[in-house]
Amino acid sequence: MKVIAFDSWTAGYFHFSRLLQSFGDYGFNLKLIHLGSWGHDKNRPRFEIIDGLPVYDISFYGKKSFLEILTYEKPDAIIFLCTEAFAHRAFNRYAKILGIPTLNLYHGLLAVQAVESGKPDKFNFFAQTKLILVRLFKNIFIIWPIYLRALILTKASFSEYIKFCDHIFCKIFGKYIRVLGIDSQTSACAVYTAADIDHAKIKFHLDNSQIKVVGNPDLLKFNFQEKHFGCCLQEKIKSKKILYIDHGGSTCGLNFNSPADFLNFLITLRSKLLTFNYELIIKLHPSQLKAGFDDNVKSSGLYVCDDSNFLSAMQYCDAVITGPSSASILPALMGLPILLLRFGPFTGQKYGKILNTYPRTIILDEVMEIDNLICEEANSVNFSKVWEWIRINSGPMPIDQMPSRVAEIIHGLVS
Numbered sequence: 191m192k193v194i195a196f197d198s199w200t201a202g203y204f205h206f207s208r209l210l211q212s213f214g215d216y217g218f219n220l221k222l223i224h225l226g227s228w229g230h231d232k233n234r235p236r237f238e239i240i241d242g243l244p245v246y247d248i249s250f251y252g253k254k255s256f257l258e259i260l261t262y263e264k265p266d267a268i269i270f271l272c273t274e275a276f277a278h279r280a281f282n283r284y285a286k287i288l289g290i291p292t293l294n295l296y297h298g299l300l301a302v303q304a305v306e307s308g309k310p311d312k313f314n315f316f317a318q319t320k321l322i323l324v325r326l327f328k329n330i331f332i333i334w335p336i337y338l339r340a341l342i343l344t345k346a347s348f349s350e351y352i353k354f355c356d357h358i359f360c361k362i363f364g365k366y367i368r369v370l371g372i373d374s375q376t377s378a379c380a381v382y383t384a385a386d387i388d389h390a391k392i393k394f395h396l397d398n399s400q401i402k403v404v405g406n407p408d409l410l411k412f413n414f415q416e417k418h419f420g421c422c423l424q425e426k427i428k429s430k431k432i433l434y435i436d437h438g439g440s441t442c443g444l445n446f447n448s449p450a451d452f453l454n455f456l457i458t459l460r461s462k463l464l465t466f467n468y469e470l471i472i473k474l475h476p477s478q479l480k481a482g483f484d485d486n487v488k489s490s491g492l493y494v495c496d497d498s499n500f501l502s503a504m505q506y507c508d509a510v511i512t513g514p515s516s517a518s519i520l521p522a523l524m525g526l527p528i529l530l531l532r533f534g535p536f537t538g539q540k541y542g543k544i545l546n547t548y549p550r551t552i553i554l555d556e557v558m559e560i561d562n563l564i565c566e567e568a569n570s571v572n573f574s575k576v577w578e579w580i581r582i583n584s585g586p587m588p589i590d591q592m593p594s595r596v597a598e599i600i601h602g603l604v605s
Contacts, residue, residue, distance in 0.1 A: 191604060194265040195222040196281050199230035200245060201476065202271055205297050207241040208407060212593035216601050218266075221246060223259070225277060229328045256336065257284045257343065265290060266604045271297040273374040273394065274367070276333050276357075280340035283373045287344050291603035292376040294394060295596060298516035299406065301385035304540035305368070305393075334358070346373075369393060378599050382406040383585040385544045402599050405585045405592035406519065412501050414520060414589070419580055421505060423525035423573055431507045432468045432560075433495075434459065437515035438475030441483075445513070445535040449483050455535060456492055459511075462557040471495055471503050473517065509564050511554065514541055522548050523580055527567050529554040544583060549575040 193213065195206040206222055213220045221244040226234045228248065236250040251259050260281075268285050270278055273294055285292050341350060353371045360367050375395040380402050381387060390401050408414075439445040440452035460470040472494045474484055487494055495503040504510065504520065509527040512518040513536060522528055527550045532539050545551055549572055552563050586595065 191216075191218050191266040192263065193218045193220045193267045193269060193600060194263060195220060195269045196278065197222060197224045197271055198275060198277065199224050199226045200234055200240060201231070202297055203240045203243055203245065204411075205271055205295065205407075206269070207243040208410065209593045209596055210242050212597040213600070215594075216597045218597065218600060220244075223248065228332055229325065256281050256340070260284050260288055260290065267600050268292045269600075270294050270376065273376060274370060276337040276354075279371065279373045280337045282376065283340045283344045283346075286373075291378070291600075293596075293599060293603065294376040294379040294390070296379070296381045296386060296390070299382050299386065299408075299519055299544065300389050300516075301383070301542045301544035302516055302518055303514045303542045305366075305389050305542060340373075367393075369395075376400075377603055378402065380404045380596055380599055382408075383544075383583055385542075385583060402595065403586055404595040404599070405587070405589050407589075407592050408517060408520065409523075409585075409589045410592060412497060412520060414501060414523070416587075418501065418505075418524055419584065420523075420525045420577060422521075423576060428508055429506045430467050430469060431471060431503075432463055433471045433473060433504055433507045433510045433521070435473045435510060435512040435515045435517050435521075436475045436478060437513035438477040439513060439535075441475070441477040445539070449478075449486070451535070453483075453486055453490060456487065457490060459557065460492060463560070465558070466561045468508075468560070469493070471507065473500055473503070475515070509552075509560075513539065514545075518545060519583065522550070523584060525576055525580070526550065527552055527564060529560065529563070533557065548579055 200222070203222060206220060210220060223246050224231065225248050226232065231247070234247050236247050238245050251262070254262065268281070268290055270282065270292065273279055273282050282292060337354065341354065350371055350373070357367060357371070359365075370393055372395055374393070378400050379390045379394060379396050381390055382404065383406060384403050387398070387401050387403070390396050391398070434456070440449050446452040446455065456470075456472060463470050470492065472487060472492055474487065474494060478484060484494055501520070504524060504526060507526065509529055510518065510521040511529045511531060513531050518528060522545070528545065528548060529552045530541050530545060532553055532555050550567060552567055554560065554563065586592075
């Protein structure tokens with residue numbers, strides 16, 4: 191049986207390649223079709239194999255439309271990492287009229303963001319304007335016409351055309367879209383933990399029976415094992431190290447005017463932490479690595495940890511400073527104090543329920559308060575509440591069965 195993964199570029203290939211073995215056990219052949227040559231990944235080959243995953247750029251299909259590609263490929267199922275983008279929703283509309291089952295496979299833990307508030311992101315107007323101008327040509331001449339054609343061919347209602355215009359307005363002015371159009375709905379949805387069920391239900395028009403909790407693959411990615419749960423709750427010597435987890439805001443028009451603005455923020459943060467003899471360690475978001483920003487950070491004398499030593503770096507830190515990043519769940523599962531940024535570019539930043547309910551969460555309104563805040567929290571922590579939070583938010587175990595759980599969902603859909 192053939193399963194198509196559909197995405198905007200190749201950067202998220204690992205979300206699919208980790209499924210290959212389990213999909214093979216079920217007799218599924220998985221391939222990725224992406225839109226990289228339209229802008230995000232212009233120099234990729236038309237066909238390549240990445241980590242065992244067959245990957246096809248949209249240019250491989252010549253002038254074929256989405257509908258013609260699906261008619262040609264005849265997939266038994268389709269997997270999306272998100273159905274918010276107009277191109278993905280167009281592909282999904284055609285899948286529906288062809289009777290092809292679809293799965294929305296979440297690619298992060300959304301509950302770290304304040305999605306329930308309707309204002310999870312702190313948009314930077316200047317940075318957003320630059321992004322809009324860069325992407326305007328592609329949207330006007332490629333994406334929007336493709337979506338409009340899908341609306342016409344699938345006999346969309348008048349209200350769907352109105353919603354299309356409304357969503358363009360929201361994207362231009364940085365407004366969060368809490369409920370998407372009905373064409374964002376898939377046959378099933380897979381979330382990391384139960385914390386994201388409500389988000390999936392509201393945003394993608396799903397009911398409980400369509401949503402499955404499959405586990406957090408970030409634990410797999412960083413080799414998080416059972417021994418790591420609560421490991422930082424044990425008594426240990428203070429290391430005077432602080433880890434900063436980047437949520438990638440400077441790459442998508444959030445919080446910072448530019449990458450240079452973000453770099454200055456990191457340099458200033460390091461300087462202020464040195465006042466209290468804290469050493470700063472930085473874990474960059476994958477989007478920063480894609481942009482080559484890590485070289486700029488390292489050349490500024492800042493210490494950057496990578497995926498291979500992320501886990502060990504956290505174990506030797508006194509606390510973690512973070513924005514609304516999916517990766518912030520890992521230090522929380524280890525029992526570390528989490529300092530939520532709410533100063534400078536993060537002034538007014540909101541956070542999701544999973545971080546707000548974590549017993550060791552500290553709101554950081556001013557860096558110069560950090561030493562006192564860490565000491566006060568250490569003297570008042572309720573370890574039993576932390577262990578209960580870890581139990582609730584760790585997700586299904588064992589985590590290495592996550593790909594099998596996804597394969598089982600696809601098996602159920604095609605059956």
